[in-house]
Amino acid sequence: MTDDEIKQATLDVLSKVAPEVNVDAISPDINFRDQFDFDSMDFLNFAIGLGKHLDFEIPEVDYPKLSNLNGCVVYLAAMLRTNEHL
Amino acid sequence: MSRSGTFPTIVKPHDRTPPSDVLAPFSWDDEMRALDGLSSGGLNIAHEAVDRHATENFGAKVALRFISQDETAHDVTYANLAADTNRFANVLRALGITQGERVFTLTGRIPELYITALGTLKVGGVYCPLFSSFGPEPLHTRLSLGNARVLVTTPTLYQRKVAALRDRLPSLEHVLITGDASPPSGTQSLDVLVHAASPDGDCAPTGPDAPALLHFTSGTTGAPKGAVHVHGAVLAQEASARLALDLRPDDVYWCTADPGWVTGTAYGLIAPLVLGVSCIVDGEEFDAERWYRILEEQKVNVWYTAPTAVRMLMKAGAELAHRHDLSALRFLASVGEPLNPEAVLWGRDTLGHPFHDNWWQTETGAIMIANTAVMDIKPGAMGKPLPGITAGIVRRMADGSMEEITIPNTVGELALRKGWPSMFRSYLGDEVRYQKSFAGDWYLSGDLAKRDEDGYYWFVGRADDMIKSAGHFIGPFEVESALMEHPAVSEVGVIGKPDPVAMEVVKAFISLAPGYTASEDLRREILGFARQRLGAAVAPREIAFNADLPKTRSGKIMRRLLKARELGLPEGDTSTLLGEPQVLGTSDQR
Numbered sequence: 206m207t208d209d210e211i212k213q214a215t216l217d218v219l220s221k222v223a224p225e226v227n228v229d230a231i232s233p234d235i236n237f238r239d240q241f242d243f244d245s246m247d248f249l250n251f252a253i254g255l256g257k258h259l260d261f262e263i264p265e266v267d268y269p270k271l272s273n274l275n276g277c278v279v280y281l282a283a284m285l286r287t288n289e290h291l
Numbered sequence: 292m293s294r295s296g297t298f299p300t301i302v303k304p305h306d307r308t309p310p311s312d313v314l315a316p317f318s319w320d321d322e323m324r325a326l327d328g329l330s331s332g333g334l335n336i337a338h339e340a341v342d343r344h345a346t347e348n349f350g351a352k353v354a355l356r357f358i359s360q361d362e363t364a365h366d367v368t369y370a371n372l373a374a375d376t377n378r379f380a381n382v383l384r385a386l387g388i389t390q391g392e393r394v395f396t397l398t399g400r401i402p403e404l405y406i407t408a409l410g411t412l413k414v415g416g417v418y419c420p421l422f423s424s425f426g427p428e429p430l431h432t433r434l435s436l437g438n439a440r441v442l443v444t445t446p447t448l449y450q451r452k453v454a455a456l457r458d459r460l461p462s463l464e465h466v467l468i469t470g471d472a473s474p475p476s477g478t479q480s481l482d483v484l485v486h487a488a489s490p491d492g493d494c495a496p497t498g499p500d501a502p503a504l505l506h507f508t509s510g511t512t513g514a515p516k517g518a519v520h521v522h523g524a525v526l527a528q529e530a531s532a533r534l535a536l537d538l539r540p541d542d543v544y545w546c547t548a549d550p551g552w553v554t555g556t557a558y559g560l561i562a563p564l565v566l567g568v569s570c571i572v573d574g575e576e577f578d579a580e581r582w583y584r585i586l587e588e589q590k591v592n593v594w595y596t597a598p599t600a601v602r603m604l605m606k607a608g609a610e611l612a613h614r615h616d617l618s619a620l621r622f623l624a625s626v627g628e629p630l631n632p633e634a635v636l637w638g639r640d641t642l643g644h645p646f647h648d649n650w651w652q653t654e655t656g657a658i659m660i661a662n663t664a665v666m667d668i669k670p671g672a673m674g675k676p677l678p679g680i681t682a683g684i685v686r687r688m689a690d691g692s693m694e695e696i697t698i699p700n701t702v703g704e705l706a707l708r709k710g711w712p713s714m715f716r717s718y719l720g721d722e723v724r725y726q727k728s729f730a731g732d733w734y735l736s737g738d739l740a741k742r743d744e745d746g747y748y749w750f751v752g753r754a755d756d757m758i759k760s761a762g763h764f765i766g767p768f769e770v771e772s773a774l775m776e777h778p779a780v781s782e783v784g785v786i787g788k789p790d791p792v793a794m795e796v797v798k799a800f801i802s803l804a805p806g807y808t809a810s811e812d813l814r815r816e817i818l819g820f821a822r823q824r825l826g827a828a829v830a831p832r833e834i835a836f837n838a839d840l841p842k843t844r845s846g847k848i849m850r851r852l853l854k855a856r857e858l859g860l861p862e863g864d865t866s867t868l869l870g871e872p873q874v875l876g877t878s879d880q881r
Contacts, residue, residue: 215823220815221815221823222818223817223819223827224816224818224822225818225819225820227821238576242424242426242451242822242826242827243827244424244827244828245576245599245761246760246761246792246793246796246827246832247771247827248576249603250832256580264605265579265606265607265608266579266580266607266608268578268579269578271579271581
């Protein structure tokens with residue numbers, strides 16, 4: 206997967222959890238929680254949803270790395286490489 | 292159903308002598324004498340929490356330590372807090388706020404919230420916190436029912452959630468915005484007002500029966516209820532913090548609850564300050580590793596958190612906990628929903644101490660039933676009534692009166708004998724619903740429970756359709772009302788769907804209006820619509836389309852049957868959801 210594809214996958218999962226968010230307006234480096242209404246349960250559902258979508262389990266200790274869009278892309282790209290899902 | 296007996300009792304070592312105040316005979320009169328009181332003879336929570344500690348010897352002690360996003364600490368001493376709350380009280384006086392008028396906050400866990408709360412109490416005003424994850428509709432309902440005159444909020448929350456409501460809130464005269472940026476039109480800068488105000492002043496001469504706090508709680512039908520508490524509630528808040536949380540003046544204490552809810556106000560703000568404790572306040576949301584770092588670096592002794600958080604820590608694994616030095620911890624407590632026995636034991640095995648579950652409600656104003664430090668813990672039980680509190684299991688008789696059930700392990704409604712100091716004194720503007728909360732000498736909690744032969748209480752379920760999610764009550768009616776505003780929604784029933792982390796999550800069953808077809812796009816549209824109105828904390832997490840919602844003969848949607856179907860239970864037997872059939876008669880009280 207390219208970084209753009211990972212970004213698109215991230216936004217797809219995000220809008221399943223919080224469909225009201227305008228994904229085009231998301232600032233990539235600011236935490237989701239600081240940009241829109243996104244509580245702990247949303248975040249948990251988002252992290253679990255990402256794992257399901259990309260077909261690997263994201264360890265809970267890594268969840269903080271998913272707190273903004275760039276963080277998701279960097280982390281997921283690295284994970285996909287190590288898991289040889291490419 | 293409770294799982295009494297399947298997990299062994301945790302027997303406490305009996306070599307530790309309990310503190311003398313725990314052993315002494317308890318009376319509310321003695322508790323009153325232990326407080327300072329106003330020189331005028333009255334009682335004011337802010338004096339007990341702040342001013343009496345702002346002395347030469349004690350004033351330099353840290354009252355509140357705020358942990359910022361980058362984990363730097365910002366300390367507020369008792370002396371600072373006295374001056375800051377005096378400044379805010381003087382701002383309110385200059386705005387013409389008088390005794391009994393209501394001041395609201397809509398913020399995260401920032402210093403301004405704590406200063407507003409205590410400053411409001413100093414002028415004899417009534418403080419009402421709003422949870423920052425509420426959407427515009429729950430906010431409007433509460434500000435309007437509470438007749439808010441002043442609101443303190445942040446620039447972001449104001450623009451996102453309040454600005455569009457202003458013309459529907461005619462009684463809201465003053466909106467004070469935190470931060471030093473120029474405030475939006477129709478608001479004033481809190482910083483500018485506070486800096487111009489004097490740091491001196493006295494507490495208003497309130498009496499123990501003067502209203503102090505307003506907390507909204509949802510109902511199964513109708514609008515949310517505003518439970519009013521008085522300054523005298525501080526007796527029960529202080530005593531319960533000592534007895535149920537084992538809190539001592541030298542402790543570093545962390546209550547993770549948000550002051551938008553009653554736990555965060557009573558035990559994240561008032562009670563620990565009355566005891567002269569140093570409180571940790573983390574402005575960020577749950578993050579397992581961050582939480583362990585805070586426990587370690589701040590050397591937290593007493594930790595009061597919630598089952599959802601404990602279960603999230605369990606999911607993150609023991610290994611993460613073991614990477615941190617948690618040796619400062621002495622006492623762990625939990626509240627919000629029943630703590631499963633596995634979580635109690637996980638605390639003991641992983642953090643070195645079992646979690647002590649306790650039980651109370653917005654209406655009770657303070658912890659009523661607890662597993663205390665000096666008691667053996669029965670994992671899964673809520674504990675025993677605290678000194679000064681009389682609890683009982685009751686059932687409604689044919690003539691409407693209540694009968695106490697004395698046979699152990701019999702399910703009935705959990706009730707409390709009226710008259711404890713932190714009992715709510717009204718539902719704002721709704722005397723009928725207030726009176727319905729009582730029968731004879733009993734306050735009826737709406738929770739079904741049983742008491743075992745040793746006097747421990749066990750939660751069984753709710754007597755009504757209230758949803759408990761991540762420690763907070765959500766009223767199905769409020770959610771259904773918002774969903775009904777969407778044109779595609781013809782009918783809707785909302786239930787709490789069991790969830791391994793949050794206990795329950797809100798699930799909505801929708802039957803569509805003619806001309807609409809169920810689709811993923813429509814599901815997302817309605818979900819987004821609900822989230823914008825209600826906020827993430829209240830909106831459904833799941834939506835299902837269902838052409839055939841079960842209804843009573845009079846056309847009322849039967850939430851219980853929806854829940855039975857969701858759980859795959861036989862539809863004729865909804866009693867499993869609700870405890871024993873004989874108490875179903877209590878279900879429509881609130």
